[in-house]
Amino acid sequence: MLELRHRGGCPGPGEAVAPPPREGEAAGGDHETESTSDKETDIDDRYGDLDSRIDSDIPEIPPSSDRTPEILKKALSGLSSRWKNWWIRGILTLTMISLFFLIIYMGSFMLMLLVLGIQVKCFHEIITIGYRVYHSYDLPWFRTLSWYFLLCVNYFFYGETVADYFATFVQREEQLQFLIRYHRFISFALYLAGFCMFVLSLVKKHCRLQFYMFAWTHVTLLIIVTQSHLVIQSLFEGMIWFLLPISSVICNDITAYLFGFFFGRTPLIKLSPKKTWEGFIGGFFSTVVFGFIAAYVLSKYQYFVCPVEYRSDVNSFVTECEPSELFQLRNYSLPPFLKAVLRQERVSLYPFQIHSIALSTFASLIGPFGGFFASGFKRAFKIKDFANTIPGHGGIMDRFDCQYLMATFVHVYIASFIRGPNPSKVLQQLLVLQPEHQLNIYKTLKIHLIEKGILQPALKV
Amino acid sequence: MTELRQRVAHEPDAPPEDKESESEAKVDGETASDSESRTESAPPPVSADDTPEVLNRALSNLSSRWKNWWVRGILTLAMIAFFFIIIYLGPMVLMIIVMCVQIKCFHEIITIGYNVYHSYDLPWFRTLSWYFLLCVNYFFYGETVTDYFFTLVQREEPLRILSKYHRFISFTLYLIGFCMFVLSLVKKHYRLQFYMFGWTHVTLLIVVTQSHLVIHNLFEGMIWFIVPISCVICNDIMAYMFGFFFGRTPLIKLSPKKTWEGFIGGFFATVVFGLLLSYVMSGYRCFVCPVEYNNDTNSFTVDCEPSDLFRLQEYNIPGVIQSVIGWKTVRMYPFQIHSIALSTFASLIGPFGGFFASGFKRAFKIKDFANTIPGHGGIMDRFDCQYLMATFVNVYIASFIRGPNPSKLIQQFLTLRPDQQLHIFNTLQSHLIDKGMLTSATEDE
Numbered sequence: 033m034l035e036l037r038h039r040g041g042c043p044g045p046g047e048a049v050a051p052p053p054r055e056g057e058a059a060g061g062d063h064e065t066e067s068t069s070d071k072e073t074d075i076d077d078r079y080g081d082l083d084s085r086i087d088s089d090i091p092e093i094p095p096s097s098d099r100t101p102e103i104l105k106k107a108l109s110g111l112s113s114r115w116k117n118w119w120i121r122g123i124l125t126l127t128m129i130s131l132f133f134l135i136i137y138m139g140s141f142m143l144m145l146l147v148l149g150i151q152v153k154c155f156h157e158i159i160t161i162g163y164r165v166y167h168s169y170d171l172p173w174f175r176t177l178s179w180y181f182l183l184c185v186n187y188f189f190y191g192e193t194v195a196d197y198f199a200t201f202v203q204r205e206e207q208l209q210f211l212i213r214y215h216r217f218i219s220f221a222l223y224l225a226g227f228c229m230f231v232l233s234l235v236k237k238h239c240r241l242q243f244y245m246f247a248w249t250h251v252t253l254l255i256i257v258t259q260s261h262l263v264i265q266s267l268f269e270g271m272i273w274f275l276l277p278i279s280s281v282i283c284n285d286i287t288a289y290l291f292g293f294f295f296g297r298t299p300l301i302k303l304s305p306k307k308t309w310e311g312f313i314g315g316f317f318s319t320v321v322f323g324f325i326a327a328y329v330l331s332k333y334q335y336f337v338c339p340v341e342y343r344s345d346v347n348s349f350v351t352e353c354e355p356s357e358l359f360q361l362r363n364y365s366l367p368p369f370l371k372a373v374l375r376q377e378r379v380s381l382y383p384f385q386i387h388s389i390a391l392s393t394f395a396s397l398i399g400p401f402g403g404f405f406a407s408g409f410k411r412a413f414k415i416k417d418f419a420n421t422i423p424g425h426g427g428i429m430d431r432f433d434c435q436y437l438m439a440t441f442v443h444v445y446i447a448s449f450i451r452g453p454n455p456s457k458v459l460q461q462l463l464v465l466q467p468e469h470q471l472n473i474y475k476t477l478k479i480h481l482i483e484k485g486i487l488q489p490a491l492k493v
Numbered sequence: 494m495t496e497l498r499q500r501v502a503h504e505p506d507a508p509p510e511d512k513e514s515e516s517e518a519k520v521d522g523e524t525a526s527d528s529e530s531r532t533e534s535a536p537p538p539v540s541a542d543d544t545p546e547v548l549n550r551a552l553s554n555l556s557s558r559w560k561n562w563w564v565r566g567i568l569t570l571a572m573i574a575f576f577f578i579i580i581y582l583g584p585m586v587l588m589i590i591v592m593c594v595q596i597k598c599f600h601e602i603i604t605i606g607y608n609v610y611h612s613y614d615l616p617w618f619r620t621l622s623w624y625f626l627l628c629v630n631y632f633f634y635g636e637t638v639t640d641y642f643f644t645l646v647q648r649e650e651p652l653r654i655l656s657k658y659h660r661f662i663s664f665t666l667y668l669i670g671f672c673m674f675v676l677s678l679v680k681k682h683y684r685l686q687f688y689m690f691g692w693t694h695v696t697l698l699i700v701v702t703q704s705h706l707v708i709h710n711l712f713e714g715m716i717w718f719i720v721p722i723s724c725v726i727c728n729d730i731m732a733y734m735f736g737f738f739f740g741r742t743p744l745i746k747l748s749p750k751k752t753w754e755g756f757i758g759g760f761f762a763t764v765v766f767g768l769l770l771s772y773v774m775s776g777y778r779c780f781v782c783p784v785e786y787n788n789d790t791n792s793f794t795v796d797c798e799p800s801d802l803f804r805l806q807e808y809n810i811p812g813v814i815q816s817v818i819g820w821k822t823v824r825m826y827p828f829q830i831h832s833i834a835l836s837t838f839a840s841l842i843g844p845f846g847g848f849f850a851s852g853f854k855r856a857f858k859i860k861d862f863a864n865t866i867p868g869h870g871g872i873m874d875r876f877d878c879q880y881l882m883a884t885f886v887n888v889y890i891a892s893f894i895r896g897p898n899p900s901k902l903i904q905q906f907l908t909l910r911p912d913q914q915l916h917i918f919n920t921l922q923s924h925l926i927d928k929g930m931l932t933s934a935t936e937d938e
Contacts, residue, residue: 217892220884224842227881231848234747239856247695254694303678398668404675412683437671440664448661459917463924470921471930476903477918486911 124422125286128431140271140340144264148186151260153428155182155252157419162248165413166241173233174242178249180226185253188219189261193268259436262443269446272336276326276388277442280395281434283322288315288400304407307400316396323392324385331359331382358384358450387450394441399434406433568866569730572875584715584784584793588708592630595704597872599626599696601863606692609857610685617677618686622693624670629697632663633705637712703880706887713890715795716780720771720832721886724839725878727766732759732844748851751844760840767836768829775803775826802828802894831894838885843878850877 135142159178191212211218234242267274292311300307330336338353361380371377406429410416417426462470579590603622639656655662678686711718736755744751774780782797807822815821850873854860863871906914925931 214892216888220888224881227849228842228845231747231845231852232745234848234852236746236855239852243853243856247691250698251691251694254698301676302680303675398672401672401675404678405671408675408678408683409687412687437668444660444664448658459920462917462921470925473903474918474921474925474931477906477914477921481914481918484911486915 128422136271136275140267143267143271143274147260147263147267150428150432151186151256152182153421154256154432157421157427157429158252158256159249161413161415161418162245162252166244173229174245177226177230177233178245180229181223181249181253182257184219184222184226185257187222188215189257191215191219193261193264255436259439263435263439266439266442266446268340269450270337270339272327272330272384273442273446275330275336276323277391277395277438278435279326280319280323280388280392281399281438284315284319284392284396284399285434287318287322288312288396291315291318301404303404303411312396312400316393319396320389320392323388323395327385327388328382331355331384358382358387387445390445391442395434395438398441399438402434402437406430572866573726580715580719584711584795587711587715587718591704591707591711594872594876595630595700596626598700598876601871601873602696602700603693605857605859605862606689606696610688610692617673618689621670621674621677622689624673625667625693625697626701628663628666628670629701631666632659633701635659635663637705637708699880703883707883710883710886710890712784713894714781714783716771716774716828717886717890719774719780720767721835721839721882722879723770724763724767724832724836725843725882728759728763728836728840728843729878731762731766732756732840735759735762745848747848747855756840756844760837763840764833764836767832767839771829771832772826775799775828802826802831831889834889835886839878839882842885843882846878846881850874 135146163175192215230242230246263274266277288307288311290311291314292306292308295310295314296308298309299305300309300312334352334355337355337359341350341353359382361382363378363380365378366374366376406418410418418429419427421427422431462473579586603619607619635656636659639659674686674690707718710721732751732755734755735758736750736752739754739758740752742753743749744753744756778797778799779795781799781803782795784793784795785797803826805824805826808825809822810818810820850862854862861871862873866872866875906917922931
């Protein structure tokens with residue numbers, strides 16, 4: 033919330049331009065033609081006009097204070113402003129990448145927490161923008177309600193995840209059993225309580241504002257929370273399904289920028305004037321190559337390739353398994369034209385590398401649309417960055433805007449092409465049935481398995 | 494669409510204030526969710542009256558207030574009769590009706606959005622909204638069809654491929670719409686376009702998901718569809734009657750015509766109504782059985798052995814009621830106990846859906862969602878209390894009634910890998926032995 037107080041209050045120490053003292057009121061006053069009667073007109077009418085005006089009437093929000101740490105500032109004080117900016121961005125990029133590696137080393141559980149932390153911060157950033165756009169800081173109930181809804185939806189999704197993946201763990205604890213069995217009902221009841229509080233909190237003057245914030249909260253939840261849970265589900269398939277897509281998007285960002293910087297000439301889209309066709313195409317090819325190589329490197333290690341499982345004997349999460357066929361080297365015979373180029377008859381590849389081409393292609397071709405969407409959003413609401421969390425880069429949302437479509441795509445890809453139904457989920461549902469049903473199913477299964485030769489009839493397993 | 498063209502024709506020259514009074518002028522008469530500010534302003538001039546000529550002539554003698562009552566009454570009876578006819582026609586027709594209601598509700602809400610944001614001159618966006626509706630419906634219908642008509646789907650080759658890659662196809666279709674949206678962003682209208690995008694998505698979330706939950710409930714058995722909807726309608730009518738005759742203390746500032754007497758009276762009346770209705774309906778197989786697809790006859794059937802819920806049982810009446818009624822035991826269907834829960838929800842929480850819609854109308858200064866039904870307003874006006882109910886019934890069934898479907902589980906099991914199948918089999922075996930359902934001796938069968 034720090035940057036808000038800066039914007040609303042006194043100028044920060046490094047500020048060249050002092051922001052207007054009460055930025056919210058001033059912005060509201062700008063497009064009221066009858067500026068004297070601001071307070072007396074119905075607030076809803078004021079925002080009714082606000083909605084329908086074209087964008088140029090809405091004033092810019094002035095740039096916020098500089099959050100670069102003092103150390104960096106001193107170290108770079110010699111350089112000119114443009115290079116200084118470059119260096120800050122570069123150092124922060126390296127810092128973020130090393131942080132990423134560190135957390136991967138620490139394991140999947142830490143990754144889950146990281147994803148949760150990022151989700152909460154992104155939610156906070158977008159909601160803050162909504163508040164500023166609608167000047168609704170004086171609806172204190174609503175902040176509570178937004179966070180409450182975030183909690184409910186997270187509870188619902190995490191409960192589904194835990195129930196699906198950790199069936200054996202859950203079976204043992206009695207209280208967890210109860211929570212899992214009635215999970216949907218409990219989540220729905222919690223959501224309803226929030227809904228009823230919203231309805232009871234409707235105030236006559238601010239009806240429209242409150243509905244806007246309600247819708248804003250829900251769309252944000254839809255975008256951010258569902259995506260982050262799809263990311264976590266992909267993570268549980270195996271860390272490689274988490275690492276490769278994210279790295280492909282990051283690589284595409286960086287290489288498109290570099291190609292655009294050196295060779296860029298033809299603009300790509302009016303929405304983001306700095307993007308060029310050369311950057312787009314160059315980024316595409318480099319991302320595919322990068323994905324191919326990264327897949328080759330990562331497929332070797334069990335740590336990345338195995339699904340995360342809960343082992344009851346060890347009482348912890350392990351990633352140890354027999355790698356599936358996707359991650360075992362196979363010989364492929366090359367099509368003729370590649371044969372002539374590479375002068376090799378066959379090549380041994382992991383089948384996963386073929387999939388990585390599909391993932392990288394999506395990351396380079398469709399991922400940027402997520403970025404354009406975010407650019408359009410920022411332009412629509414006249415903000416330069418989502419927030420000022422990372423110096424030189426903007427907010428967390430700025431870094432993750434291309435990732436959103438990617439997360440859904442990976443999940444859908446896995447569900448359609450890779451994985452069959454989840455065995456723990458089937459087991460979980462089996463264990464919930466009535467005992468007579470279980471017995472019937474047991475007999476049916478036994479007959480089926482014996483027929484297929486998977487189970488030997490004479491052996492007692 | 495006639496009322497839309499009338500509104501649009503006035504838009505370019507009229508500033509927002511005029512538009513508001515014009516939308517006031519569009520309504521005829523009062524509705525249950527009136528706002529008191531309307532009565533303070535001048536009585537609305539005679540508007541574009543959608544009442545059929547027949548009714549107009551028949552009621553031309555009566556005064557305006559009674560005429561309104563009669564119009565509402567006749568339309569109510571017409572709607573209820575229509576409801577009965579559709580129930581008679583069977584689950585397939587019901588499904589189609591639910592879909593039509595959903596499309597009309599979507600249309601009404603999107604139209605309000607257009608009017609609020611004056612975005613009728615963004616023609617791309619109308620196409621995109623309808624396209625998104627189509628995508629989401631395709632996704633949900635695909636999931637329903639795959640779940641419930643597994644064997645039918647497996648037989649037909651093209652259907653099998655569509656269902657195997659269903660999620661991927663739906664996602665691709667949605668992505669195309671998303672990319673079209675991004676490419677259609679026009680410099681001057683960014684904010685408007687984002688607002689309409691958000692508006693469309695929230696509408697989809699509310700209207701489309703609920704209608705599919707209704708269809709899921711329908712497939713559990715028509716009684717799970719009919720009893721909740723009737724309870725909500727009954728609560729509406731009963732609360733109105735009680736409020737009319739006994740109403741004194743206002744309930745909530747948002748809807749000044751609602752009263753505590755109406756609320757409580759409606760609650761008790763609805764619970765009693767629910768009990769009676771479930772007693773009547775539980776006797777018939779066609780209401781009680783899940784809708785199934787019969788492979789041999791290639792049609793939908795509702796024929797089964799009624800489950801425990803729908804078999805009469807003896808209950809001992811607790812002592813306190815025994816002295817009042819004078820009976821020791823009573824024969825009831827267990828479903829009637831569940832119907833008490835459903836009616837309670839319909840009377841206590843259902844109205845919050847109505848308050849939400851009232852707040853929405855007040856926020857955007859409209860009197861009714863549309864003018865489809867004379868005397869009542871739009872389709873959304875009739876269905877606003879139903880939304881929470883549909884989700885509640887679905888969650889209730891999933892949590893308390895139905896376990897997972899055994900045959901569906903077997904299907905899923907058969908698609909797993911052999912080692913996974915073996916693992917599950919062993920776990921199930923040890924679980925059953927623990928529970929004492931299996932002994933090691935019976936393994937030899």
